[in-house]
Every structure is written in C-alpha cells, then in structure tokens.
Amino acid sequence: MQKRIIPFLFFILGAFAGASYFLFKPAPVEPLSALSATEVSTAITAEQPETSPLGNSSLKQNIISAGDYLIRQQLANGELAYQVNVLTGERSSTPSNIRLVNGVSTLYTVCRVSGDAEYCAAGDKALTHYLPNLLSAPEHFKGTCLYSNGSCPLGGAAVMVDAVYKRWGALGSVMLNDRNLLTNAVELGYFIVSMRRPQGGFYHAFNPHIGGTIDPNYFDPNFNGESVTALLQLYEMTGNAFWLEQAQEVNSFMLSQPVTEDQSHAVALSILARLNGLTPEAQAYAKQIADLVIVGQIRSLNPANSSIATSTKVEALSALAQAFAYSEAEHEWLESDIQSFITFVQARQFPANNCNFQFTEGMIENYQGGIFNTCEDPSIRVDGSYHWVNGLTLYLEYLGIVK
DSSP states (O other): OOOHHHHHHHHHHHHHHHHHHHHOOSSSSOEEEEEEEEOOOTOOOOOOOOOOOOOOOOOHHHHHHHHHHHHOOTTTTTOOOEEEETTTTBSSSSSHHHHHHHHHHHHHHHHHHHHOOHHHHHHHHHHHHGGGGGETTTSSSSSEOBTTTTBHHHHHHHHHHHHHHHHHHSSSOOTTTTEEEEEEEEEHHHHHHTOOTSSSSSSOOOOSSSOEEETOOOOOOTTHHHHHHHHHHHHHOOOOOHHHHHHHHHHHHHHHHHHOOHHHHEEEEEEEHHHHHHHHHHHHHHHHHHHHHHHHHHHHHSSTSOOHHHHHHHHHHHHHHHHHHHHHHHGGGGGHHHHHHHHHHTTBBTOOOOTTOOOOOHHHHHHHTTTBBOOOOOEEEEHHHOOOOOOOOHHHHHHHHHH
C-alpha cells in the first residue's frame, strides 16, 4: 500500500506546483502576486545524488589549485575575493553577489573532485556569509531572490540553486547546521518560474523596491541557460516533475532562437541529455553552439585575449561532449579543441604566465592557483575560477563517461 501512496503524493505535489505557477505568472511591468498557499512542500527530503564518474587526469590538480587560491583569499567571515590584480594587489570594491556565489559553487566542486572536506567547509563558511542576501517578500513577489546591486537578477536565483546543488553532489546533504537549503532552493525556483515571459524565455531582472516591478528591458545572455540548469537541478534534488517540465518548456523556446556561444545553455543540454537524451532538434542546435565556439579558436588563443572567455569555451565544449556521448552521437571530434583551450588557460593559472610577469616577493604564495585574465588586465576574478573549475570538471566527467 505504501508503494502506491508515494507516487500519488508526488503527483499531488506536482499538481500543486503547476497550479501555483499558472496562478501567479507575472505581468510585464506589474508587481508579482503574493505567494499561494497551494505549493510544493519545501520540507521534502532531497533525493540521493547520482553524480557522473570522473576520469583520471592530471587536470584534477588544476582544479584543486584553484580551490586553494579561493581558500587562501577567503576572509574569516567567509567572504571570498571578488577580483585581485596580481601585480598591484588592488582589490575590486564593487563585487557582484552573483559571481561570488559562483565562487561558493566552485569550492563545493573542488570538494567533490578532491574528496577533501576542507573545501566543503570553506564552501559552507562562504555560503553562510552570502545567504543573508536572499530576499523574500510574499506580499510583493513570489518565492525568494538573491539581492545584488539594488535588484533581484534572475541569474542570482539560478546561481544560488547551483550552489545548493553542488553542495548536495559533494556531501549528499541539503542540511547546513539546522537550515534546510532545499527550502531555499525551492523558493528560488518559484522566483525563477514566476519570471517566465508569456512568449517564452524569462524576464531577467526584478526591482523589489516600492512594491516590486519587473524590468522588461534588462537582458543577460547567460540567464536563460543558467535558469534552465537550475530548474533541472531542482528536479534532480526533489524528484518533482514540475521542475523538469518547466525546464523543457523554456529549452524548447531557446531552441527556436538564434544560436550563440552560450555555455550556460550547453550545460543545461548536458543535463537534459543525461536525464532523457537529446532530440534530433536539440542535437543539431548543440552542434551549432559547438561550431561557434570552435570558430573563435584562433582569436581566443591570442595572448591578448581573455582566459575567462576561454574557460567558458572549455565549459561549453565539455558539456556538449557529454551531451553527445549521453545521446550516443559523435563526440570525439570535440576533444582536440577542448584540449587546446585547456592548454591556453593553463598558461594563465598562476604561477604559470604567458605574459612574462616578473615575480615579486609574495606573489606566488598569494595568488598561486588563480586564473589571471589577460596580459593587459592581470586580475584574478572569482568567475574565472568558477568557469575554469566547472569546465575542467565537466571534461573529467566526459572522460569518465566514455573511457
């Protein structure tokens, strides 16, 4: 009898979530409606994580070294370094909470790859520092957002879900002391879903001040893909098909749009492929993303160009290689370009430098493992570490899948 009841309960929960979404879908510029009482319970226990196997590679040391840099720069209160110039030591005074939460995810990824709990402990300390930036106001908007620089950007909710997901994959737990992080993740998911545009895609920013309004003109090229990824991560953590359905609907819209070098969409496609395989339409679109990334190879490998941008190429191609492998499509053709991009970024992972910087006292000790951006801008930025670690981990997963 119990086995019959459990699927029925999941059905009821999914129905409640779906009803909640359609009742409270936002108008273009009007404040979002208050939170419905009929929604998925946030007290549910997370599923057990099923992470992809990691292939054996010396690249694990690059991942661990990047984690060491983040810990070395971390303050006692958990705050991570946003941007540091390796030549002057100058630090950015206008950090982005979105990118800093990416740094939290990076620490959990390093923890999973290394098997060393030190990185998870540092991630917990950082996450505890940034959790107070979560904002809920049921009378003005639905769910929970990440407040950053005066607004609630869509990508803020997505990266916070990603941090909870990466922690879950590393530790198999959604509990941080007495706090159920899944509660926060589900509320962040409600915010993401409430930001859906009627014609497809998402609104990308919400102003929570003075009652709350959507900004219909704000756009970030990564937010759609990051939000689809977050919805898929919620599906994996909860087992609730509502999140999968929402992700599939938005992905269908994205497949109708012009192709760009969108590493965030590539990551979403890799998860979709792992869950259900890719349709022929999605495979064709993924192939076009890969082609665009590869076309930029010569420009990206120029010493004047950005290691952060090249890290996103590693991330995109590694995710797409996974997507093709899971879909039993050709994937080996991506390996040489992935390795070329990896080689370029390795030359920017301190103390390696292809800019012939002269080392001064303390430079190597302070900045080892960080990815500096260009010879003209020798700054280590936290999102560079995120894309580098994420890209390498996706590649290690790809090696584990196929070899």
